[in-house]
Amino acid sequence: MHSWVDGLPADALTLQSRGLAYGDGLFETIAVRAGRPSLLEYHLERLALGCQHLAISADHGLIRDELCRYASLLGDGVLKLIVTRGDSQRGYAPAAGVAPRRILQGNPLPTYPAGHAEQGVRLFDCQTRLAEQPLLAGLKHLNRLEQVLARAEWQDAAHAEGLMRDVSGRIIEGVYSNLFLVRDGQLQTADLSRCGVAGVMRAALLDHARDAAIAVQITDLSLQDLQQADEVFVCNSVYGIWPVQAFTSLNWPPGPLTRKLQAIARTLLDA
Amino acid sequence: MHSWVDGLPADALTLQSRGLAYGDGLFETIAVRAGRPSLLEYHLERLALGCQHLAISADHGLIRDELCRYASLLGDGVLKLIVTRGDSQRGYAPAAGVAPRRILQGNPLPTYPAGHAEQGVRLFDCQTRLAEQPLLAGLKHLNRLEQVLARAEWQDAAHAEGLMRDVSGRIIEGVYSNLFLVRDGQLQTADLSRCGVAGVMRAALLDHARDAAIAVQITDLSLQDLQQADEVFVCNSVYGIWPVQAFTSLNWPPGPLTRKLQAIARTLLDA
Structure with a gap:
């Protein structure tokens, strides 16, 4: 399934991403069965805690909505959610008003022995x-x-x-x-x-x-x-x-x- | 100046980049004056050492060539070089034969008081x-x-x-x-x-x-x-x-x- 960036199909990310430059973000790896994300509340809670610790002001309602929509289309698989602080020019200090980015990637469920x-x-x-x-x-x-x-x-x-x-x-x-x-x-x-x-x-x-x-x-x-x-x-x-x-x-x-x-x-x- | 990925103009990177997923890579921030990268040998040496420690098998001759070509076009500025381990599906173990990626970004020289x-x-x-x-x-x-x-x-x-x-x-x-x-x-x-x-x-x-x-x-x-x-x-x-x-x-x-x-x-x- 095609990935999404900020709710829209995309397969690439700007080179200005602070996720790439500094690993400045968080992720969740979520099992999805029959369109439903497993342990959803736990994942969202950990993500919110991470955003709080890193002072990333993500829109958690929007993240939940997108994640559920994506999962329903994925059906069965593993959904990877990445939230970065956003994009910025060179330098550890982000630009004022930097907007976090939401990335959703779908993969098949792994088959283990x-x-x-x-x-x-x-x-x-x-x-x-x-x-x-x-x-x-x-x-x-x-x-x-x-x-x-x-x-x-x-x-x-x-x-x-x-x-x-x-x-x-x-x-x-x-x-x-x-x-x-x-x-x-x-x-x-x-x-x-x-x-x-x-x-x-x-x-x-x-x-x-x-x-x-x-x-x-x-x-x-x-x-x-x-x-x-x-x-x-x-x-x-x-x-x-x-x-x-x-x-x-x-x-x-x-x-x-x-x-x-x-x-x-x-x-x-x-x- | 436009960024390069693997020697070609580009402004985006695949979402499969291990640079984004895990920060699996290295970077150098290089001052460029009149088309010449300053302290070039020191930068290349540190990069090579980093690649060795992380077991990233980059082509250092190619990196040097691209970096010098990019710098000559940039003229005056700050050149940021990122080398990632490459792209792969979900999971910490990279795919066999994963190819490192080279990213070059040009920025103006910063003006400090x-x-x-x-x-x-x-x-x-x-x-x-x-x-x-x-x-x-x-x-x-x-x-x-x-x-x-x-x-x-x-x-x-x-x-x-x-x-x-x-x-x-x-x-x-x-x-x-x-x-x-x-x-x-x-x-x-x-x-x-x-x-x-x-x-x-x-x-x-x-x-x-x-x-x-x-x-x-x-x-x-x-x-x-x-x-x-x-x-x-x-x-x-x-x-x-x-x-x-x-x-x-x-x-x-x-x-x-x-x-x-x-x-x-x-x-x-x-x-």
Whole structure:
């Protein structure tokens, strides 16, 4: 499906875009089923938070309308929304009254091997560490060179994801997923106040856990926590949940809480 | 002057650009006088180093040729060169055989108040800190949200630049300049192995200092170093050198080594 820029079909962007010049913007990657964007409110909420942190004055009502119209035409697929601060001449300071731009791109739903969801995935041990930048932590902004470098570390199909630590060695997330551990029936996931992307599937699972009275710890995670975990899984808003079966010499069977949440994630994506 | 993409006039870039999606690329901002790019070898060297670090297999001979042709047509101005990894579908892993893209943009030479070079400038005290990421430190890559946030901290014309520290409090650089201190006739500038942009004017001045037997310390700089400095200046490849006359409650007169190097910088830009 043709992309849209500011609500109109387009396949190109001006070279003056601050998205290109500085990565000055945000994005969302949204699963669309039968014309409906999954986890829409979570995506819009994270985008609004990102715009607030970066002082990008986007029209969120208009974004919602366009996104829903585009999704209904896309049918089934992955919708990528990019919001840039807008266009400007050279220089970090934007021109007064710069107008944010909205870009919508449609892609087919990715087809992953069925084994990823069934038997689980193996995580690559990424050497690229995440820098600690509290001002940008949690946001899905366009400055993603760390993820590009981390994803370039492995080429083999045996690893479906890579595990990223921060520069201090804490376990944070996958390259394109968030990570959860299960220990003694309790969920653990990394605190994302210094780095990392606060995924919308992570947010939806945390909300579900609260409603279902599953204990959750949002905390600093070490390699030792990983070693002591009973179950490990990764999640994102496109594939839902994949059990993690292996990382370096560690192994886990897909466990009961992972399976339970996997079904919840499927429901959330199909809702 | 019209921009070029891959050697041809263009004013737009495909929405598939990894430059837009992830800031997956590098740039150089080059002063051009009478059709000649200033500090050309320094710019090309830094670009090549960046491409090597990011594993972008650009054709550097072609880049040099295009850049020189563009500069000769531009006459006087600022040439911005962007090299992206290329275009690809959604996902951090680029397609096999992805071809880097070369973007050239011409802008007029900026006109700064004459006082900046004569009496010196006042530095704003930026609260945005630079994250420590050794894998990207020194490179002029397209992930520049920290600079965008820092530059947005002040609007008044009384501050021509802002001083940035890293998350550990070390004094690193200006938002769009490098910083030098002078103490007892010796130059000091920040070690940029954890963060910061290794500016080409900084590199050229370091080479000059070596040739002229001026002692240089490339080291971690603290607020105390700044307080104890006899002279302070900022530099970049467009304006050369500006003495720093004030930062918070600190004041410095433009000193003799600053004036000497300012003349050198002018020569380097006009060469």
